[in-house]
Amino acid sequence: MSYEAVIGIETHVELQTASKMFCGCPTDFGAEPNTNVCPVCLGLPGALPVPNERAIEWTVALGIALGCEISQHSVFHRKNYFYADLPKNYQISQFDLPLCVGGHLEVDPGSGVRRVGITRVHLEEDTGKSTHLGGGGRIHDAEGALIDFNRSGIPLLEVVTEPDIRSPEEARAYAQELRAIVLALGISDARLEEGSLRFDANVSLRPEGADELGIKVEVKNMNSLRSLQRALAFEIERQTALLDKGEAIDQETRHWDEEAGRTEPGRSKEESSDYRYFPEPDLVPIQTNPEAVERIRGALPELPALRRARHIALGVEPAAAATMASAGLAAMFDDAVSAGADPRAAANWVTGEITAHLNRTGDDPSDLVMDGRGLAELVGMIGGGELSSTAAKEVLIGVLAGEGSPREVAAAKDLMQISDESAIVSEVDAVIETHPDEVARMKDGDERLAGFLVGQVMKATGGRADPRLVDRLIRERVGL
Amino acid sequence: MPIDIDITKVARLARIGLTAEELAHYEEQLQVILEHAARVQALPTEGVAPTAHPLPMVNAFRPDEVEQTLDREEVLSQAPDREGPYFRVPPFLDE
């Protein structure tokens, strides 16, 4: 039988506020274990939470970006469950009164635009981090666990979709688009490998054409866009095989094992969860006032979808526009264009060499030494014939290494193209003189020999002559 | 009106490892207290809003500013078990 996959995604986004959700501890990643802690985020007796106002504003900002309705009255609840890395053994989260409800996100997996409903966006706190000892770090055969509470209490947004996603490709496109929005808003560094963006998915299958939902399986532990896509593909295949054999699907939580390339059953199912939510009595409700919401709306940056459309209208290839939107490089591109760069050329450099540089170094776009003006200068020098594209790559390396502006680097490395006719004429004449056979054949109509002769001149000038100029000079001399 | 209490489940949710005898004892006491407490159900409360909090306050926030953290040694000195800079606990699940 043929089945349709029904997928919903829950995304946890760690906010990059300076301090934690309910206390003043710093949120920096990679600090020494158990140093970013205080009575509040360690759950010490007597400590009380006080919400971070910026985290609330950022939640509202994401809600607006996703077209949600911003609740005027919102409440934090306690979600009760025991876990060693959850210091209070309850998580301060939101339940029936989240900050944002009912939005949507349009995504394009390459096969056309799809609209994914957003059920809610709410705010909660992260847990600490446990490292399992022994047995290769797997929970089941560990001898114990070590806990670091630095992550405990970092603000966490939870974005829940409707079960509107139908394929692993759509899921990936959704995740990518959400990540691009989060980056555009500047509310998270959205680094999947550091866990600042985490995806859980609910997957069920139903016969093609059916309305009723099948039994859903929750898949966790996917820490890249690729593993999200792979895990869902695996899970759909696994469930299809079971259904085809006439077997039932267990309602369960499964973990994605990246190395094995498969999902495995998760924690024991014997305890059906009963979170005993109730309003957090240590906090008072949030009342958003409409003017404040409008102020946040007015201050929103350009969102990826609009930005892509604008870039495409400038002549940028759609694929390049998408890359720029999601990699946070769009600002550099826009600056270059406003400094006079040709949009297509600027986009090629941003998505080509500059992106390659970032991948190599692991740097953030914000770490780049070169700004949009610098890029415009580089693109302008190529367009103006001052720099060959090969030389330009070398210049870029120097600029990114902090050696100066493109012009300075090109001069220092002696990479400026020779565009002065008088400086090249003698070399052209010399080549014509030493290659009489080729010149004769060219005169007879073998145009391909022009390229050969240009190459000889280039070789003689150490690659610095402007090849277009050389080509013209040769044709003139030969009399074509 | 006897009240339906799955005391084993309740104790498990609360992470209190009671013996069968203790469970039976607490179940009995909870019965008595809950029968008394169930009187709240006798009060007609249609249209009454619940009070979660005695203060009619909203929006108590703090600015996003970093404050002093605790000294790690002082914190870890209270831990029942530690390993280096970490708190140590037994494994999360048995087989």
Next chain:
Amino acid sequence: MDPADLTIAEAGARLRSGDLTAVDLLASVRRRASMTEAILHAYLTIDAEGATASAVEADAALQRGDDRGPLHGIPVALKDNMVTRGVETTCSSRILSGYVPPYDATVVERLRAGGAVIVGKTNLDEFAMGSSTENSAYGTTRNPWNPDRVPGGSSGGSAAVVAVGSALGALGSDTGGSIRQPASLCGVVGMKPTYGLVSRYGLIAFASSLDQIGPITRTVDDAVTLFEAIAGHDPSDATSYRGDFPDPRADLGKGVEGLRVGIVSELSGDGIQPGVAAAFQATLDRLAGAGADIREVSLPSTEYALSAYYLIAPAECSANLARFDGVRYGPRIDGATVEAMMSATRRDGFGPEVTRRILLGTYALSAGYYDAFYGQAQKVRTMVSEDFKDAYAEVDVLVTPTSPTTAFAVGERADDPLAMYLSDICTIPSNLSGDPAISVPVGLDDAGLPVGFQVLAPALGEGVMFQVAAAVERLSGFESRPALATSLGAA
């Protein structure tokens, strides 16, 4: 007069006039403690070193002319559910034995900033759950008026030390009457402020929406002093009140002429012990004689208040006490898995009353029961508050006996949780509404046990509450001290 018998106001005057030093005052208070503690067991920890250092510093500061205010050099005690940096804080629970907090509660910071000398930490019912201070993992505190009796609870230790003069004042916490009831049973003044006026930061939570820290003192005037020292907005407590509140001392001397005083019909009849009823009536007569307009009002929902309280408080406590799990602090009972470790640690660490309430609260919040129990209790809470609002449209304050009985015998109610819960029938409604209330001693019953008179006022009505309480105090002229304090103190 032994300085340990001074009020805070008297001691303050003598410290400033130079005929008493903080060091000497602390010495007499400690002498009093050393003579009474063997019988009372009211202190869990005496911080000899810290208190001495504070007293020395208080004297030096006064010498320099650096006067920190009315608590400067005054020895005070803290209920052991307020955290103190570097001083063991146990909440009278085994699950916190040996726990040394790395920070001070806001009230502790404020007391220190006001120059107070913190003598030590007092006994309580484990996690403040109880009305007798028998539920302590570290032994029962005895009533100073009769050691066979309970001091009340849960702030029994704080009430007892003030009654005998082993501190001039103390802080307690009140979730369902835990300041007022022991104050009443020990013959001292105990006050629960309007919810939110005193920061809860550093108070080990029992039921967050009900807990409030307040003073226990010998006089109403001293209660105002201690209240003023600890009240006021704290940015570390999101439920802390942010507005201004009226000067609580403004009307202290005004008397009750023309004030409308309401007797609560539901809390003045059945179940009130005759000795308590007599002392209550005598006080009403004196108030009437002083010009108060005594009326009877009804709070119909109070009948359900106790039931609502015994759902809300356990529900909140079941979550508040989840953090005691053997991971980060306190003792641990080992287990093969983290869950086994937690379950064993919590079984061993919590006493029966705490266990009972955690189970009760877990049940009341669990799927399928929330609406019938916790949800319904929250609605009753609304109705109780509405009743109070209606009443305060007719009267300025309400009055009741603080406790239906005087101090009961140790062990008498230990096996009957429901009977124990009934001791809080008069005090619980104001925790549900968040309004302020105070207990003032008005006399002794035939058995020589103190009787407390409770004055309740609307939210932020501390001014009128203290005004009536001061009048009750003057009219009653209750100045007795337990024999334990005088006989041993004189020895």
